[in-house]
Amino acid sequence: MPELAEVDYFRKQWNPGLGHRIDEVLIHPKARVFRGTDAARLIRALTGALLERSEARGKQMLFVAREKTRRANDRAWLGLHLGMTGELRVEPPDFSPARHDHLVLRQAARALVFQDARLFGRVLFAESATAPAWWAKLPPDLLSVSFTVKTLADFLRRRARAPIKAVLLMQERFPGIGNWMADEILWRAAIHPRQPAGSLDAPAIRALYREIRAVCRNALRVIGTDWSEPPDTWLFNHRWKKGSACPRTGAKLMHAAIGGRTTCWSPARQKLVT
DNA sequence: TCCTATGTTGTATG
């Protein structure tokens, strides 16, 4: 479910817990979301710690806590990835975790819950004075000044033979873009999802750059703020149901698997060019 | 029963 804006929306669901102590940590230790993570150490470190702040970068979230017993500069770094079905929510403090509630941070006035039915999500953890590599090495935000037309063009050249739809899903360059955002971007830029990434000319690359930024901005503003329904001028509201019409041309939308993912496009405005 | 799902990753192949 979660892409850039949905992730930021879920991150903010835990805002009521910032500035408050964690009294108890409850986990399902054998859940797949803890693969590669020392869950016992996570419990030890976060119990009694003060939850200070949070951030989101692409689809990755970070929660930073200060431990009582460690040196003043040390922090506990909790990374959360929501996978396909992860969600963050708040429950009353006496809440008991259900089957899919794999991590619960219990505080005096509330419980912060991470749920994930399909277990494609992930929990990361570190204790250190500076951010761990899995956070510090994340690629630059698509709305930051370091994502430029040249950055984009260089990446497309390296992935020249892959369909542009598959390339937009690569998190190493397009953090936060997922299946619906990729389709929305290509539809707005009038680029066919099967178009090889290396075959885009300079005007197409500029259009792609512009629409990547626009879709990120719009998604964060509309969905990321309060999960508002996007307007019908987006592809978003039409892409899920087969047989629906392109909101710009009125022509029938097409669906096919491209890059291993269900893809929706408007053949009336997205043409393969050779 | 079969198919689908807003994601990543390990592995095979070129």
Place this chain on the structure above:
DNA sequence: ACATACAACATAGG
């Protein structure tokens, strides 16, 4: 080594 394609992961819902 690098780029590409795809099965696998686990569960719920239509």
